[in-house]
Amino acid sequence: MRVSEGDVTVEAPDPRDASSEGAGDAVFFNPEMELxxxxxxxxLRAFAERTDGGAANLGGSGLARNGDALGADADERTFSYLDATSATGVRxxxxxxxxxxxxxxxxxxDAVELARENLAxxxxxxxxxxxxxxxxxxxERFDVVDLDPFGTPMPFADAAVAGTRKLLCVTATDTAPLCGAHFDSGVRKYDTVPRNTDFHREMGLRVLIGAMARVAARRDVAVEPICSHATRHYARTYLEVTHRATAADKALQWLGFVYHCEDCLYREHEYGRIAHPPDDCxxxxxxxxxxAGPIWLGPVADSEFVDAAAAEVRPNMGEWQRASELLETLSGELDTPxxxxxxxxxxxxxxxxxxxETFLDDLRDAGFSASRxxxxxxxxxxxxxxxxxxxAAEPPAASERE
Structure with a gap:
């Protein structure tokens, strides 16, 4: 079938023809990943705008406001991008x-041929x-590596760090191991202790970032999440990389543990590589x-960069409204783990x-920070x-209101 996304039109197999596991012999295309x-x-637009002289690196002439790249200048180097597990090549x-x-x-x-045809x-x-x-x-090394495999990205993590100069984009679709629902699998794949808490989606996102930070540090590389989200059936993070051992040391300082009470839902966190959990809540x-841990306890996004990315969302994107709402929420989200x-x-x-919003206003009125x-x-x-x-925020009981 022919599919239009943003400014491109590609040939893709009908997803209804895929196997029940989504990874059959045919090239796989997932329309649910359009967001x-x-x-x-x-x-990608926002990153090019701010990096190494900005959009001049994209075709030497910046980006047209309709999303088209302008003519290339041979004196300027274009940012290189690897779609590492490409399938249809839509990315x-x-x-x-x-x-x-x-x-x-x-x-x-077959996937390679289809990707080649879709570029043409x-x-x-x-x-x-x-x-x-x-x-x-x-x-080879690329300015940007995009790692979006079926399931966990961890079998590709070390090579992806080795092959990335500037920005590493990572998707994980194995949310059950990430979030601790499949505990043993999560321990094996991500070298951490995940927990299936009531904040399980954030747990999964921070398990992923923490695992990538540890893999990168082995190569004296630091990662800094500049945009991250957990949406539907996957976690996605964009990691700016710095090839310096001292920066890697600093990045590891964002690792630590979260302690969570299963009865009253109290939680606290602790930085470091050694856990000191409370005996009782x-x-x-x-x-x-x-x-749970070690996981990433630091910021999962740079609000200034997220604002820049939000400004690059276009109405011709199929999920532009959801993308705009997502990025707007991410920009204002507190950094709590x-x-x-x-x-x-x-x-x-x-x-x-x-x-x-009334609930959050009550928290703010009581002197606390609060965000969606x-x-x-x-x-x-x-x-x-x-x-x-x-x-601060619990509504008063009926007897108290009277």
Whole structure:
């Protein structure tokens, strides 16, 4: 079938023809990832604008406001982009349309041929190669590497760090191991202790970033998340890389542990590589406290960069409204390493839930910071602990209102 996304049109197999596991013999195309790809295009535009002289590196002439790259200047170097597990090549085509010098790689010769045809269909320059992504990323380096495999990205992580000069984009679709629902698998793949908490989507995102930070540090490389989100069935992060051992040391200082009470939902975090979990919950005294980590406890996004990416979202993107809303929420989101669900808390307290914005205003009026979280419509972040949240924001009982 022919599919249009943003400024490109590609040939893609009908996803209904794929196997039940989504990874059959045919080249796989997932229309549910259009939001992911729309955000990727916005990030690529914003990253080029701010990096090494800005958009002059894209075709030597910047970006036209309609998203087309302008004519190349031989004296300027175009940013290189690797779509490491390319399949149809739709990511590569969209990056090429923005103006990146793209390489689409896949081990499946049918996928390579389709990616090559899709570049030609849009009259775009670029290369499609039949190659194992790990081998290719150890052999060559690219300014931007986009790693979007089926399942976990960790088998490609070391090679991806080795092959990236500036920006490493990573998607993980194995959310159950990431979030601790498949505990043993999460431990094996991500070399950490994940926990299936009520903030499981944030847990998964921070497990992923923490794992990538540790892999990068082994190569004296630091990663800094400049935009990250957990949406639908995947976690996605954009990591700016610095090839310096001292920077890697500093990045590792953002690792640590989260302790979570399964009864009252109290949680706290601790930086460092050695856990010191409480014996009992300091809020309710319960012995049912879990420890997760090491995970990434630092910021998962740079709000200034996210604002720049939001400005690069275009109405011709299929998911432009959701992309705009997502980036707007990310920009204002607090850096706390966990979030709360208002409805979950109110159910815990046996209290009705009012409007979330009113709930957050009550927290702010009490002197705390509070923001919406992008994980869901009732999710929020705050620097208040669970007892302070209840005191500040729980609606009064009927008897008290009378």
């Amino acid at each position: 992911n790809r729309d955000v990727t295009v916005a990030v 590569a085509a969209r990056a090429a349309k923005v103006g990146y010098d793209v390489t689409a790689a896949d081990v499946d010769p 269909l849009n009259d775009l320059p670029g290369e499609a190669v039949e190659a194992d992504a790990n081998v290719l990323m150890h052999q 300091p809020n309710c005294g319960s012995a049912r406290c879990s420890a 966990s979030h709360y669900d208002q409805h979950r808390l109110c159910k815990q307290w046996g209290a009705p839930a009012n409007k979330l 979280a992008h994980y869901g419509g009732t999710c929020f972040k705050t620097d208040a602990d669970v007892s302070e949240i209840r005191e």
